[in-house]
Amino acid sequence: MKTTRPYAMTTRAAAAEETRHRILRSTLALSAEKFTLEIALADVAERAGVTTKTILRHFGSREGLFDAASDFNRGEIEQERAAPVGDLPAAITVVVDHYEERGDWVMRMLSQERSDARAASVVGIGRVVHREWVATTFRPQLERVPSVEREAAVDLLVVATDVYTWKLLRRDRNLGRADTEQRMCALAQSVVNQWAARGHTREGDEVT
Known part of the structure; x- marks a missing residue:
């Protein structure tokens, strides 16, 4: 026994x-x-x-x-969105993979946030998670941005990689997965490149 x-x-x-x-x-x-x-x-x-x-x-x-x-879902989402830090194209691939799997569900939750406190809590947590993901994943690029402008850069990268951006391209425009990913990558790259164009990066640095 x-x-x-x-x-x-x-x-x-x-x-x-x-x-x-x-x-x-x-x-x-x-x-x-x-x-x-x-x-x-x-x-x-x-x-x-x-x-x-x-x-x-x-x-x-x-x-x-x-x-x-909600806790279980958040844990799975954080695992799904894990991306190589500083690798912009790989990060876009990861986040588009995530939206292909869960983007429609996220949009459904967003449609309920004004009428359902629980849905509002879920999407509120999602916004925090996404912003933290941007700050972590693009940290090498963001470190090249002057500190006074870094929050603005994070804002723009949040928009470039947001589920609404995916929906606009993938659902509203009915683009294929590859075209959606390419456009989101171009948006994110343009954000990190603009400070280089304004001469804010160190001489000889390449923003990628």
């Missing part, structure tokens, strides 16, 4: 974690199909193949479930 009990406990813990992840993924999948306010625990339970009681046992309440789903 001493040798089988730890194994049984580990198996149960793994099964519980798998159930938890399935519930969270089902919640996020439903949020791509319905407004957040319309999603009931019964909907999540049906999608996840569990009972409402199971959801409450794992998360305590509907609010607890959505809080956990």
